[in-house]
Amino acid sequence: MIKTSVYLPEELEVRLDAEAAATGVSKAELIRRGIAMLLEHSTRPRQGNALPVFDSGRTMTAEAMDDALYEHIKERSARR
Template identity: 75%
Template structure:
């Protein structure tokens, strides 16, 4: 995970504290869930590149193929 600092208005901080206490879910988890909800409902078009085609005319090792696929999957996951 990556640490990020977020500044909240006092009213949101109070409500967040109350929700965390009432549900037993950490404030950090509630914030993560809220961000995920916003991103999932976003209407912004996603730039999805097709998976790489492995007919480049040169031989590639299985490790190179795995790395390319891993990078593509990682990029797509970051946009979700």
């Protein structure tokens, strides 16, 4: 885990202390749960999975990459 400091208004601190005491759950865990709940219900679009990245050891221009992809697609189509 990564440690993060958060400044809370006194009213929230008092309510957080009371909730932790009443439930037996630490304040840190209550804060983590609250953040997770907020993020789960966010309407902001989520990022998709990043594409895998690899290093072939050689550089290609955009045109060379296009040509290589075209050739690969052409070869796969011919096998069908």
